[in-house]
Amino acid sequence: MAKSEIALLSAAELKRRLERRELSPVEVVEACLQQVERFNPRLNAIVTLNERALEEARELEKRGPGADRPLYGLPVGIKDVTEVAGLRTTYGSPLYADHVPQEDAWVVQRLREAGAIILGKTNTPEFAAGGHTFNEVFGPTRNPWNPDLSPGGSTGGGAAALATGMIALAQGTDLGGSLRIPASFCGIVGLRPSPGLVATYPSDYLWDVLQVSGPMARTAEDVALMLQAISGPCPRVPVSHPPQARDFVAAVRKPLPEGTRIAYCRDIAGIGVDASIESVCRAAAFDLQQAGATVEEIDFDLSFAREPFLALRGYWMMAHHLHRLDQLDELGENVAGNIRLGLEVTTRELAAAERARNRLWLLFHDFFQKYDYLLTPTMAVPPFPVEQNFPDTIAGQKMKTYIDWIAPTFVISMTGLPAGSVPCGLDETGLPVGMQVIGPRFGEERVLRLMRVIQERQPIGAPEMVRGD
DSSP states (O other): OOHHHHHTSOHHHHHHHHHTTSSOHHHHHHHHHHHHHHHHHHHOOEEEEOTTHHHHHHHHHHHOOOTTOTTTTOEEEEETTSOBTTBOOOTTOGGGTTOOOSSOOHHHHHHHHTTOEEEEEEOOSGGGOSSSOOOTTTOOOOBTTBTTBOOOSSSHHHHHHHHTTSOSEEEEEESSSTTHHHHHHHTOEEEEOOTTSBOOOSOSOTTOOSSEEEEEESSHHHHHHHHHHHOBOOTTOTTSOOOOOOOHHHHHHSOOOTTOEEEEOSOTTSSOOOHHHHHHHHHHHHHGGGGTOEEEEOOOOOGGGHHHHHHHHHHHHHHHHGGGGGGGGGSOHHHHHHHHHHHHOOHHHHHHHHHHHHHHHHHHHHHHHHOSEEEEESOSSOOOBTTOSSOSEETTEEOSSTTGGGHHHHHHHTTTOOEEEEEEEEOTTSOEEEEEEEOSTTOHHHHHHHHHHHHHHSOOOOOHHHHTO
């Protein structure tokens, strides 16, 4: 088997072959490094390679596979806002261009314990602020389906690396959509888990329930495999979940129950949706009737949550960057601008935002009495030119705020519900389209299962640059 074929195998298939010793960790790492050599100069997805990756693969190979190493030999990319001991971690900021942490983040510890190999750091906007991946340290990451376009963000480096086989799994974070946006733009799978399911440590905001850490991969089964390894309690994080016996891998493989009730909403945020994107999502949603589900289109207007999110995001920015207020002039436009907006948020606005969250929660409580899932287009717009910070219009209409284009994901972030993006087809220009799958409280198993079904029924293949390799 050619190295390029090895690198593009699903993580689950790599796991099976590694455990049967049909492949070795060294062979898998070498295959991924070959993909890095071929595609990274064009895409700029991995910004710092782990120079010890092959050495670590050799050491792991001596130990061999084991039940306590469910990710044995799988190469993982770590978002460059997540600390890896001994490996440059810049947060996408010139202030930390030469920063080398002394300690692994909690999620990195979990990955290492599970037998994964850290291949390198993936690109991100400065401090993960924004839905497009670029920064002053490394420049922009490009979309593997069309390098002239954005891969989305803020986990854009991880998504682009996955789509081209540079890594088998990717770690990321999601505040307003940072795991789901690039998953949609790059044609892979990203899951925003329930807050606290995957602990975020270290953090300047330990009580954070708005941003989460989570997995990305090429398939829903691979996401389940990674989630199984990285979920669980962290004694240093007050919002992390207590120990529970949950089997995400077994759950993702189960068939969709007959009579599963699905609601499809074309525009939950009231911002408009590109017609080509919406038609692909609609077709994929109603195709699930062939899998035994009942599918109903509904109006589910969550537009009232757009403004409240800005207030909560402003508070979040202040909680994370309070100690950087005297460095605002040294920060990029996105981060500095968001911090300044955070300084202007009033307690009245925060109280109103929490009231809006109450309303969201109760709406979804009632919703899940009638339906098992909510499906929506992940993105309202297709990937835009890589030189732009964000798109100018949505479905031909000017945006009211510069982050309205990611409203379909950020209004869901406010609920704390598990939500993922799975590719459900290609638009009229041949670019991938993501479907956002939203499940009930602590319903990761359900979300993973439906994403697997959608992906199996609507395969999109690989980017042309990979197919033509």
